Amino acid sequence: MSSGVIDGTAVLPERISRFPFPFPSDSYRYSTNVEPALKTVVTEAGAWGGRLLDIDEHYRHELTERDAVLTRDPTRLQVLPHMRPAVWDAISTLLPIMAAEHPDAMSFDRDGNACRWQNTLQDLDLEFTLGDDGSLPVEPLRFLGSQIQDDIALLDQREGALWLDAGLVTFAADWSFGFDVGMKFLEVHGPVPRVHQEQIITRAQQFLLRLQPGEKYRRANWTMTVDRRLDTSTETYPQWARDRATVAGDPALPDRLHLRVEVQHLIRLPHSGAVLFLVRTHLLSLSDIARVPAWRERLGRVLAELPEDMAEYKGISRYRSAASAWLLGT
Amino acid sequence: MTATALQAKVHPAVEGGLLLEVADLSVQTASVTSITFTDPAGTALPGYVPGSHLVVQYGDGANAYSLTGSGRHPSEYTISVLRVDDGAGGSLAMHRLAVGDLVRVSHPRSAFAPVATARHHLLIAAGIGITPMLSHARAAAERDSEATLVYVYRPGQGAHVQQARELLGPALAECTDRGSFQEELTRRLTDQKLGTHLYLCGPAAFMDTVLARARELGWPQGRLHSEPFGAAELDQGEPFTVNLARSGVTLEVPAGISLLEALENAGKGVPNMCRKGVCGECSLQVLRGAPLHRDLYLSEQEKSANTTMMCCVSRSLDQELELDL
């Protein structure tokens, strides 16, 4: 399945050919960039987006990493009591999809509430009962998070708003799920510059409020991360903040600095009516990006052109010029 | 299977939906029949949020009906239809269905969901408004959350009374006359613990009365949830003409056909969702003429401005309407 354009003499590896490169043009602004899920997007290096639940070469490594984060800091997983049915709704919705999308590795069978889940990537063969927390080896949301690479957020809809009332977020891009749980969707996005004047979050919320059961949409968001660090949460900020300041002067910048793309799926769960937000994080180093000439140039221009307030919010203002200069060879 | 049931032309409201078979018909009262649909292949149907409705095609039209199950992993969808002899014809067509008939339906749509944080659900139904309340009561029982039902019906005409009794036991209050209902209502509205939400379904005038009483007794808007789908269908209305200003087309809208349907039949479909005047999706700008507003979406102020109308249910007071379309 690896199909990429030729880079010199070599075929591009999957981490590049399947990377969801997010920039269609040389400048980037916020928008309510929501589109139907499952549409394959062809890029200069290959394609992405044909599946809801993407599994890649980092599958086992990332799930091990997630488990370690959760063990160190259990507040990354929270389920307010009224969200228990939504968690089970997410499990009974996602496992069959994952099995259908990866039939050679997984299978899901259901008879009433009795389920059997097999995942050969983890040598797992599990029987459990939907709605019965005790029938799973760990609490239900932690179990779901041990099967998919995506971070998971569940939004309750009430009083004309959406509330972030449950989730398992170990790979946060500079925010604190443990603090934000229980907040309204609009409040969670309070710190983002520009989007409020431009009504972007309000429009996104209107869209989500009207999402009907079974409908699946997606959007992409991006930032940059030093090294392949998935856990860039506010909680661990003191551990990774210094890298932001030092990477600009590091000769290893092209290998250390990564474009971080979140492919977010938005799904209205059928029975609970909760909105499921899946956030799948992809990291690709500048060195790898540079192997696709069109990407090299476009990312370089986007970084150079990005307004300062947006660069500041994304946390890239200390090194974006260095990154842009390297990409554009200036 | 009767040849008349399945229409070759798919109604826009059920496009991308399901083709189901009538598996069971059960007479509830002299005028209410329950209809159960299943997948002809026998597979499970998509789950739904309690209080959801299903749009069912009949002939050239389509009607929305509340689903009565809890919505968890259903093997069948059940609706109950009140026969309205002078309505637009949907209920009569439903009552003519026979076991084995194939019917096109939409995916279930949610517009009357239970509040997940509610500490108690107070359900109030009148007449055929019982249907979404059964769904709520069943879901509450499955989730172990508290629910009380006050059910108002005419003596001898209570659909699903037996099921409600079995489901709710002492948490069901039945009222068969106005006086006892008013008393019951006041008692309930003044004795609910914090965190109670009220869900209401029945004829429009009934819902208006209950909502007004609740507000009077200090219930804030956020605790009040009402659902018009269980109510009887609107009358057929008078014929009128629309003049589409931008496309220069004139259309006749006969009695029994909605403006939305007339536009769709003429290839002028507009975005729409509920087709019951609730969601606001099919709003149109009116340039000339006074619409006959029958929706529940626009405020009284917006209605009296006569510049916007919901074409799924509203019609015209004037002989002709001019639309920005």
Added chain:
Amino acid sequence: MCPIAMAPAAGTGPEAGFRGVIRVSFGTAAVPAAEGSAGMAGHDVRFDAADREALASLIAVLEQARVGVRLILAGPPADVAAAAAAAAACGLLEEEVTLLANESGRRLVFCAHCRTANTTVQGVGSEVDCEGCATTLAFSGHFSRRIGGYLGFAAHAEEAA
């Protein structure tokens, strides 16, 4: 879920089934008498601070009340926020609660790194040293009603040591 309520001290609560206005003040704050009480029965409660005991007693009052009740909270931001969080946990909606927080007064800053809840009289946009991990925390307007406080995070972590 509503936290378990402690029995209120005798004679402090309104009658069972109360559906009027409960006016709660913390410290020296006063709830303007006319606030939100148009024609409704009123019940006044005063606490020194929104400590555990005060919140338990507020919850006990709310457990006795019935839908239709309104709650007014006045006092320092930290106390008003803590009481509002307790009221929300008891099932009150935003539209049933009026918050009258002093402009100044103590606020809660929650350390993202060690989870200590710090109290400060500094205003939003300033810095506070965490009592738990000694990190200097910056806090802006990012506020959680559930926690009743602001998110604090290392203010100078990107600067050279």
